[in-house]
Amino acid sequence: MSKTDLHQTLLDICADMAGCNDKGAVANYIPELAKVSPDRFGISVCLADGQQFSAGDATARFSVQSVSKVFTLAIALGRYGDGLWRRVGREPSTHEFNSVQELELRKGIPPNPFVNAGALVTTDMILAGSTPAETLGEMLRFVRQAASDDDILIDPAVAASETITGHKNWALAHFLASFKNLEHPCERTLGVYFHHCAIEMTCEQLAHFGRFLAGFSHSPSLVSRDNVRSINALMMTCGHYNGSGEFAYRVGIPAKSGVGGGILAILPGKASIAVWSPGLNKQGNSLLGTRALEALSKSLEWSVFDSGR
Amino acid sequence: MSKTDLHQTLLDICADMAGCNDKGAVANYIPELAKVSPDRFGISVCLADGQQFSAGDATARFSVQSVSKVFTLAIALGRYGDGLWRRVGREPSTHEFNSVQELELRKGIPPNPFVNAGALVTTDMILAGSTPAETLGEMLRFVRQAASDDDILIDPAVAASETITGHKNWALAHFLASFKNLEHPCERTLGVYFHHCAIEMTCEQLAHFGRFLAGFSHSPSLVSRDNVRSINALMMTCGHYNGSGEFAYRVGIPAKSGVGGGILAILPGKASIAVWSPGLNKQGNSLLGTRALEALSKSLEWSVFDSGR
Amino acid sequence: MSKTDLHQTLLDICADMAGCNDKGAVANYIPELAKVSPDRFGISVCLADGQQFSAGDATARFSVQSVSKVFTLAIALGRYGDGLWRRVGREPSTHEFNSVQELELRKGIPPNPFVNAGALVTTDMILAGSTPAETLGEMLRFVRQAASDDDILIDPAVAASETITGHKNWALAHFLASFKNLEHPCERTLGVYFHHCAIEMTCEQLAHFGRFLAGFSHSPSLVSRDNVRSINALMMTCGHYNGSGEFAYRVGIPAKSGVGGGILAILPGKASIAVWSPGLNKQGNSLLGTRALEALSKSLEWSVFDSGR
Amino acid sequence: MSKTDLHQTLLDICADMAGCNDKGAVANYIPELAKVSPDRFGISVCLADGQQFSAGDATARFSVQSVSKVFTLAIALGRYGDGLWRRVGREPSTHEFNSVQELELRKGIPPNPFVNAGALVTTDMILAGSTPAETLGEMLRFVRQAASDDDILIDPAVAASETITGHKNWALAHFLASFKNLEHPCERTLGVYFHHCAIEMTCEQLAHFGRFLAGFSHSPSLVSRDNVRSINALMMTCGHYNGSGEFAYRVGIPAKSGVGGGILAILPGKASIAVWSPGLNKQGNSLLGTRALEALSKSLEWSVFDSGR
Incomplete structure (x- = not known):
């Protein structure tokens, strides 16, 4: 062609x-x-x-x-390799993207890194040892480098909007925490999550x-x-x-x-x-x-x- | 290489x-x-x-x-095209291959043609207008032609063995029938199903x-x-x-x-x-x-x- | 009053x-x-x-x-006492009366004797050591004695009607059998079940x-x-x-x-x-x-x- | 006797x-x-x-x-009568007391007022028009009056302990909020909930x-x-x-x-x-x-x- x-x-x-x-x-x-x-x-x-x-x-x-779930997966896979799969699965989900019920059935292990709960876990993993600002900085560098373009930014209004209204994500984070599958306080992991979702x-x-x-x-x-x-x-x-x-x-x-x-x-x-x-x-x-x-x-x-x- | x-x-x-x-x-x-x-x-x-x-x-x-589920799908897809998807879905299943519960949740529509319930439906569809013997004959011809080999047979002992012990498949067939998603009597559809599974x-x-x-x-x-x-x-x-x-x-x-x-x-x-x-x-x-x-x-x-x- | x-x-x-x-x-x-x-x-x-x-x-x-589920429970409880509860539970069900999914979740143990699957199990238990005719005879004697009235009969047309159309009950019976929670052939237990349901x-x-x-x-x-x-x-x-x-x-x-x-x-x-x-x-x-x-x-x-x- | x-x-x-x-x-x-x-x-x-x-x-x-769930139910039933049942059901639950999955299946309507999610809803209802302190005051008055005993208090250490560790309850509250079945901010309803649970x-x-x-x-x-x-x-x-x-x-x-x-x-x-x-x-x-x-x-x-x- x-x-x-x-x-x-x-x-x-x-x-x-x-x-x-x-x-x-x-x-x-x-x-x-x-x-x-x-x-x-x-x-x-x-x-x-x-x-x-x-x-x-x-x-x-x-x-x-949620396209940013690819970013977090790529970074987490690079850092943890197969160790990643101790905290998240690799199977398709038959429920909605923000389903809580399958998280309960699976005892806090999200089915895969591309549903919200799974991306909360990969976000939590790349937060280890860094501040939220550093982690978001690392993500932006990764995305800009891959895109060969530095003009990629986070829209803070979208992140703020979701922080207030994203009750299902708050529920998922607390639910993961109850199964000890979040290592950071819910508000910290969610903060990074809402911000990388808001990349434009x-x-x-x-x-x-x-x-x-x-x-x-x-x-x-x-x-x-x-x-x-x-x-x-x-x-x-x-x-x-x-x-x-x-x-x-x-x-x-x-x-x-x-x-x-x-x-x-x-x-x-x-x-x-x-x-x-x-x-x-x-x-x-x-x-x-x-x-x-x-x-x-x-x-x-x-x-x-x-x-x- | x-x-x-x-x-x-x-x-x-x-x-x-x-x-x-x-x-x-x-x-x-x-x-x-x-x-x-x-x-x-x-x-x-x-x-x-x-x-x-x-x-x-x-x-x-x-x-x-269950490799024979590919045979029934190929024949059914050829005959019904997208009409097939009125009676069976195209999504992965998170349950076991012979799960009944997801069939109940989905009101009698199996998630895909590669779980047992889905293959019962495709089998039922290619049975339409034929006797079980004719349908099995058609399937064998299809397989032999694709393999360019006529020495492919059904093992009747395996088919008989499963007819007696295959309670979950009987349960699935009756369950599909209760949702009117089988057009033939359960024993007829199951008969063809057990026999094509027994192809060697x-x-x-x-x-x-x-x-x-x-x-x-x-x-x-x-x-x-x-x-x-x-x-x-x-x-x-x-x-x-x-x-x-x-x-x-x-x-x-x-x-x-x-x-x-x-x-x-x-x-x-x-x-x-x-x-x-x-x-x-x-x-x-x-x-x-x-x-x-x-x-x-x-x-x-x-x-x-x-x-x- | x-x-x-x-x-x-x-x-x-x-x-x-x-x-x-x-x-x-x-x-x-x-x-x-x-x-x-x-x-x-x-x-x-x-x-x-x-x-x-x-x-x-x-x-x-x-x-x-299903009022006859009280009859089978009364007879089974009299014969097996607490041994009954090895094969059926005592908890309410949140699903329909003929639900298969909860039977799968509970690995073949019906939630209680008053859903269909549970009554199939109690029927199967009182069938032990008797023919279907003897078991039905025993049930009728029990009911007539309790009611002090011999003019209580089974309507064979209703029993026959359900035998043909009762696909969900057939599914439940085969499903129980797959978990080895029926001791008799499905058609025998179902035969007694359909007949005692048809008591008038x-x-x-x-x-x-x-x-x-x-x-x-x-x-x-x-x-x-x-x-x-x-x-x-x-x-x-x-x-x-x-x-x-x-x-x-x-x-x-x-x-x-x-x-x-x-x-x-x-x-x-x-x-x-x-x-x-x-x-x-x-x-x-x-x-x-x-x-x-x-x-x-x-x-x-x-x-x-x-x-x- | x-x-x-x-x-x-x-x-x-x-x-x-x-x-x-x-x-x-x-x-x-x-x-x-x-x-x-x-x-x-x-x-x-x-x-x-x-x-x-x-x-x-x-x-x-x-x-x-959870015995305090009786207190909230009694007060809510007195205030709302059958209107209560628009936001919570009356059926037994087959899941654990803090299950999220059945809340998802039931689209945010808890099965009954005696599981955690249900009591969060009744708590949210009696909060209407009052501050948390007033609501807790009303509850204590109710309990003391019924018990004819004023020496009944809340243990603030227990309430604080649960506020920090009660991730499942936080998850339930946010989940209810996502279905708009909480009228107050999660932290407010949870605050009252954790405190009335801590009554001694x-x-x-x-x-x-x-x-x-x-x-x-x-x-x-x-x-x-x-x-x-x-x-x-x-x-x-x-x-x-x-x-x-x-x-x-x-x-x-x-x-x-x-x-x-x-x-x-x-x-x-x-x-x-x-x-x-x-x-x-x-x-x-x-x-x-x-x-x-x-x-x-x-x-x-x-x-x-x-x-x-």
């Missing part, structure tokens, strides 16, 4: 998405996020040869929210960030090849909460979504893709973002399950 | 597996299967160029059991069978490219029951296991792999089979999540 | 019930039961002094269904039957005083499935309901009450029957939780 | 309990409570004629903990307190007769968490336990009983306290399910 074709495909997808009547519902449980228009849509793709193509609102900043990025920045997961030679070498495989595997089986099976079936690309409407999708060796549209489906994943990735995967045969790669 | 290397890798894996102390527990709830020695181990790999390499007990017949194959036959899922050009064209992608996706997210996340993480190859100890694993465009060892881990998947696939994936970087493919 | 007052109270309740618009829904999963009119209503009360008062359709026969009685007969549970001196002595207390306690905490708490709160009298619309209620030392109306509430208990008992309890201060007794 | 006999029965029970080897485990999740010796045992009984008999450590103060009473005071629930004419008239029946009914079906069925079966008296080891038991019209021993069984109810009440009920035929009353 010529590069021109890819750009045209992105423009076509962009136009198709604009024509959709059902754009999902913008997350309303974080007041700051509820202000964004569901009509926004952006997409950006980085290729192995270093080229990048974009369409739509690809330079608009959005709140990465554009599609272009996020696609750039994902290059190390696609294994591109021009990407900064931040994570071992083994850990890259591990992160991609977890994105495939757990990246879309209780809609992960559906996403794997329709799209076939490892990916992680956030309630801000962003999705980071990685086609190993071939492409790092970021898409954003704030309207969500009932599992809490971007409705148009998912559709766009399905269209992209179908039209280019970009699926890890396709022989034609 | 040269072909000689692949053969040597298989021989090495074979030797490593023989040296393992813990070989898992042979399924004891089907009396006929309990007779097999846990020391058996075989592996076979078909490549895109048509070559096949094997090691160990690769020509010994074993009971495919060797690793060499099963690896040969899998070529169409790997998308090899020399494979009989039995299923559309779209459906191949769909089946591979489901094998990745749901192929190992409540151990699917762990398998994706460790191995990174779409695969389906059976309690007979067999696993069919598909690396799209590159390899169709069959492995067999009857001892099971606690999720009901072949213990050595899983380890062997992990070793193969690691040493050859055969993971769909690796950029190096 | 004079006896005339009690009769008048029953007549008043009868009139009030006839005026209710919502009479609930007749059980439709047993075809034979679906034929009964929801307008039917009968009530009968036996007092400690031997007098009996009735109103409405108190001499119409209805299918006792009138309100007058059922109120007469309950005298031994009320501890009346003129009642045949069939069960020890300890066991009477035990049965009444279980009726209070478990007698109305997942509506038992509500019933205890509103009525305050130990009672057991059946999907045929009958309820047996026991005020120890004071009254044995039977009420029947075939329309059910969403927990599967007689809607008007429950209301009638609430009215009776309120107007006469007939609650075990009231100090005025 | 003569009064002398009752006293002798209490002394006998006291001696029997002292001889038990297994005295249960003192609650260790509240550090302050973990300090009490499991050898302590006290019992006290108030009769309808105004007499009171006691044995053992009946004048030792203990932390009432002796067995003699608690038995005296219970007189209004037994309907004694010499008791202060604090609650309507209807509400007394309601509270007793809830104590019977829900008073011992997921051990309520077992307690009803063995003891047959409406009762409410606390993790401090106290139990208040009410035999309507006949007796108000308080027992205390700090060692708990696995459901979190006093082990010796339960045994003592069973012995009392058996020897005096004090069960609401017995005809002999």
Whole structure:
């Protein structure tokens, strides 16, 4: 496929998405996020040869929210390796992303690092030995380095908004603490968690960030090849909460979504893709973002399950 | 990699597996299967160029059991397309392979076609308009054609053994019937189900069978490219029951296991792999089979999540 | 209170019930039961002094269904004593009366003898050493003796109807068998179960039957005083499935309901009450029957939780 | 029975309990409570004629903990009547007393007012329009008036201890808040909750307190007769968490336990009983306290399910 074709495909997808009547519902449980228009849509793709193509609102900043669970996982995996799995599992969840009940059934061990409870645990692990400010600094450095872009910031208003209204996350943190699966006071771990969820990025920045997961030679070498495989595997089986099976079936690309409407999708060796549209489906994943990735995967045969790669 | 290397890798894996102390527990709830020695181990790999390499007990017949869920899914998907998903879901299960409780929570819609309840539904669907004998005949023809081998048979003793002792499957069938998600009498659907589970194959036959899922050009064209992608996706997210996340993480190859100890694993465009060892881990998947696939994936970087493919 | 007052109270309740618009829904999963009119209503009360008062359709026969769980419990408790509790629990259930999921969570031990799975176990226990015909004969003798009335029979059409359509009960039986908590073949235990559920009685007969549970001196002595207390306690905490708490709160009298619309209620030392109306509430208990008992309890201060007794 | 006999029965029970080897485990999740010796045992009984008999450590103060759920229920029921049931249910729970999962299944409506989540809701309701100090003042006045004793206080060390370590209660409160089933900030409702759990009473005071629930004419008239029946009914079906069925079966008296080891038991019209021993069984109810009440009920035929009353 010529590069021109890819750009045209992105423009076509962009136009198709604009024509959709059902754009999902913008997350309303974080007041700051509820202000964004569901009509926004952006997409950006980085290729192995270093080229990048974009369409739509690809330079608009959005709140990465749960996409930041990839950041914490990458850092925690680098620091703790398989020791990580003593405190969190690797299995998909059949419950909602902020479910408490499965945490009770599993005696305080979250099913995987991509549900809220699991990311609270990885956050708690990378907090060890540092202050919250230092930990957030380390995360920002990691993200900026991977994205080769220093203009990536945290929106304090979003973090503050969630600190006040995020009762389910407070419940999860206290619940983890009751099983002694948090080492720091709940408010400290939650503080870091709410702030890294509030990192703002554009599609272009996020696609750039994902290059190390696609294994591109021009990407900064931040994570071992083994850990890259591990992160991609977890994105495939757990990246879309209780809609992960559906996403794997329709799209076939490892990916992680956030309630801000962003999705980071990685086609190993071939492409790092970021898409954003704030309207969500009932599992809490971007409705148009998912559709766009399905269209992209179908039209280019970009699926890890396709022989034609 | 040269072909000689692949053969040597298989021989090495074979030797490593023989040296393992813990070989898992042979399924004891089907009396006929309990007779097999846990020391058996075989592996076979078909490549895109048509070559096949094997090691160990690769020509010994074993009971495919739940690997046959791939057969019923392939046939049902071909016949009903997306209509299939009205009666069965596409999400991983966090319960045991024969769990009843999640069927109750989901009001009679099994989570996916690779747990027992889901395969009962796909079996029921391909029974429509045919007698049990005709349906089993169709399945055998499909399997033989895909494997390019007519010497594939059903072991009636295994089928009879399970008919008598398979109380959980009887419970699942009646439960599905209570939700009107079986169209045929329980004993008829179960009869076909128990018989296709009792198909016997060797690793060499099963690896040969899998070529169409790997998308090899020399494979009989039995299923559309779209459906191949769909089946591979489901094998990745749901192929190992409540151990699917762990398998994706460790191995990174779409695969389906059976309690007979067999696993069919598909690396799209590159390899169709069959492995067999009857001892099971606690999720009901072949213990050595899983380890062997992990070793193969690691040493050859055969993971769909690796950029190096 | 004079006896005339009690009769008048029953007549008043009868009139009030006839005026209710919502009479609930007749059980439709047993075809034979679906034929009964929801307008039917009968009530009968036996007092400690031997007098009996009735109103409405108190001499119409209805299918006792789950009220027969009291019969099997009484016989099993007499034969096995506390040994019974090795195979069934004594806790209320928060699920539906034919729930499979809690059976899975509890590894094949039903929560109590008044949900279907629990009654299958008590039925299985009293089957030991006898043929189905002998066991049913024993049960009928027990019921007739307690009721001092030989004109109590099984309706074979209802039993046959449920044998064909009772998929959930078949599922429960096979599920119990898979946990080795049935000693007889499923079809044998279910055969006895479906038949004792199909016993037909009138309100007058059922109120007469309950005298031994009320501890009346003129009642045949069939069960020890300890066991009477035990049965009444279980009726209070478990007698109305997942509506038992509500019933205890509103009525305050130990009672057991059946999907045929009958309820047996026991005020120890004071009254044995039977009420029947075939329309059910969403927990599967007689809607008007429950209301009638609430009215009776309120107007006469007939609650075990009231100090005025 | 003569009064002398009752006293002798209490002394006998006291001696029997002292001889038990297994005295249960003192609650260790509240550090302050973990300090009490499991050898302590006290019992006290108030009769309808105004007499009171006691044995053992009946004048030792203990932390009432969940027995205070009766206080909040009584006040809330008096203030809101049936309006209370819009925010909390009336069914027994099959989970632990501090379970979060059933709260998720029930969408934020606790199963009953006697599990922690339910008592948080009743506490939140009686907080309406008052400061925490005023609400606690009202509760203390209610308890002192019912007990005809002003020497009843809150132990601030216990309240402080639980505020710091009670992560599950914090989780429950935030979870309720996420479903908008708390009207006040979590810390405020929890503050009142932790403090009323920390009320200290002796067995003699608690038995005296219970007189209004037994309907004694010499008791202060604090609650309507209807509400007394309601509270007793809830104590019977829900008073011992997921051990309520077992307690009803063995003891047959409406009762409410606390993790401090106290139990208040009410035999309507006949007796108000308080027992205390700090060692708990696995459901979190006093082990010796339960045994003592069973012995009392058996020897005096004090069960609401017995005809002999």
